[in-house]
Amino acid sequence: MVTWENYEEYMCLHTDGELSETETRELYRFVEQHPELQDELKAFSAARLVPDTSIVFRDKEMLLKPEGRVIALGNWKTYSAAAGLLILLATGLAQWTDRGRSETADQVAVTASEKEPAAPLTTPVTRNELTEPAENKEAAPVRMVEAIAAADEKKPEAAVLELQPLAPATPVIQGGAITAPEAAHLAVTVPAIDHNITLEAPAEEKEFLAWLPVEEEKKMGLKTLTSSVSSRIEQAKIFKENIKETTFALKLGRKELVINF
Amino acid sequence: MDAKSYNNCVKDWSDALFRFAWKCTGNEEDARDITQSSFEVLWQKKDSVLPEKAKPFLFQVAYNQSVDMYRKKGRIQYQEELRQEDSYHPSNPDLKRVLDRALAQLDEQARALVLLKDYEGYSYDEIAGIMSLSESQVKVYLHRARKTLKQYLVSVEHLI
Numbered sequence: 001m002v003t004w005e006n007y008e009e010y011m012c013l014h015t016d017g018e019l020s021e022t023e024t025r026e027l028y029r030f031v032e033q034h035p036e037l038q039d040e041l042k043a044f045s046a047a048r049l050v051p052d053t054s055i056v057f058r059d060k061e062m063l064l065k066p067e068g069r070v071i072a073l074g075n076w077k078t079y080s081a082a083a084g085l086l087i088l089l090a091t092g093l094a095q096w097t098d099r100g101r102s103e104t105a106d107q108v109a110v111t112a113s114e115k116e117p118a119a120p121l122t123t124p125v126t127r128n129e130l131t132e133p134a135e136n137k138e139a140a141p142v143r144m145v146e147a148i149a150a151a152d153e154k155k156p157e158a159a160v161l162e163l164q165p166l167a168p169a170t171p172v173i174q175g176g177a178i179t180a181p182e183a184a185h186l187a188v189t190v191p192a193i194d195h196n197i198t199l200e201a202p203a204e205e206k207e208f209l210a211w212l213p214v215e216e217e218k219k220m221g222l223k224t225l226t227s228s229v230s231s232r233i234e235q236a237k238i239f240k241e242n243i244k245e246t247t248f249a250l251k252l253g254r255k256e257l258v259i260n261f
Numbered sequence: 262m263d264a265k266s267y268n269n270c271v272k273d274w275s276d277a278l279f280r281f282a283w284k285c286t287g288n289e290e291d292a293r294d295i296t297q298s299s300f301e302v303l304w305q306k307k308d309s310v311l312p313e314k315a316k317p318f319l320f321q322v323a324y325n326q327s328v329d330m331y332r333k334k335g336r337i338q339y340q341e342e343l344r345q346e347d348s349y350h351p352s353n354p355d356l357k358r359v360l361d362r363a364l365a366q367l368d369e370q371a372r373a374l375v376l377l378k379d380y381e382g383y384s385y386d387e388i389a390g391i392m393s394l395s396e397s398q399v400k401v402y403l404h405r406a407r408k409t410l411k412q413y414l415v416s417v418e419h420l421i
Binding site: 012062 | 263264265267268271272275276277278279280283293296297300304356357360363364375376378379380382384385403404407408410411414415
């Protein structure tokens with residue numbers, strides 16, 4: 001309740017904005033009842049300061065700080081050690097992977113070099129027997145062009161190429177300047193190893209090695225070589241799968257670095 | 262508090278802090294120094310100051326620094342303003358300027374109380390926290406300051 005003893009306090013509280021609505025009404029009622037206090041209430045109300053918004057701090061930019069993420073390097077030794085360890089780990093991993101690959105390649109090379117080098121695959125088939133011309137009765141020469149043509153004609157039915165015997169002195173170019181004996185030497189001939197040989201294409205289910213026209217001993221070498229390569233490829237695949245599912249966790253103090261492959 | 266929150270404080274409160282420091286010390290350059298050093302302190306203590314407490318923290322630092330500066334330099338600036346009062350022409354009263362002069366009549370504590378209440382709208386409790394006083398002390402000192410200001414205004418009106 002506002003009285004003569006506390007009206008100044010009420011006026012101060014009113015100026016400070018600390019009075020409730022009820023208290024404010026009580027104060028106004030008291031002032032109405034005592035008009036001589038109206039000037040005093042106005043004076044108290046006028047004694048309230050108003051912020052001078054024309055005063056501004058113009059050096060704000062000077063106070064602003066960069067908002068980018070700042071990494072504290074207080075314990076730089078720990079971070080350096082961690083970085084070195086990571087580099088070492090990554091380098092070792094890369095070398096290990098490369099070594100696995102190179103070992104596979106080396107083994108392939110070694111297996112190939114340990115065995116007697118296989119004779120050229122074309123030797124028994126495409127060897128040009130210029131030094132053994134048509135006199136060889138058993139190796140009746142055939143003209144390659146004609147043989148291929150004949151094979152092309154028969155391929156659709158049986159996919160079998162039959163080598164047809166050719167007359168020994170058949171000139172290649174009729175009516176040309178080349179004589180018959182010279183033509184016999186110039187003609188591309190193949191030795192007829194077996195007249196009944198059939199060059200069937202290897203069936204999918206047959207092994208590739210069985211199809212190759214090389215000696216059995218060399219076939220074994222090639223078989224070892226291919227199996228070695230296959231096993232290395234399988235190992236590399238398994239290693240790759242394992243690497244994909246590997247997780248490395250490196251804990252440094254309260255920080256934990258997790259690397260997923 | 263991170264850098265972004267700190268920068269928001271600079272944008273939001275540097276003007277008010279500068280204004281408060283200027284009115285407390287009565288000197289623009291001192292107010293500039295106080296504002297800068299207050300924000301430097303905030304940046305140094307950013308890990309222990311919550312963003313919502315940054316404003317009262319700034320005003321507390323600024324108040325303490327202005328008191329130190331005031332004690333070091335005395336009432337030099339405000340004495341100059343008091344001399345200006347002699348040339349005050351009552352026929353053209355400017356309430357704002359009169360209030361500024363009235364404010365100069367107060368001691369540094371009462372001035373800070375009035376400024377924190379009127380400029381920033383702090384409650385008695387908040388002012389008590391900033392100025393390291395009890396709430397009742399704030400109330401008593403502030404009412405005393407109000408009466409001084411009112412008396413000054415009434416005396417000027419009498420001059421009019």
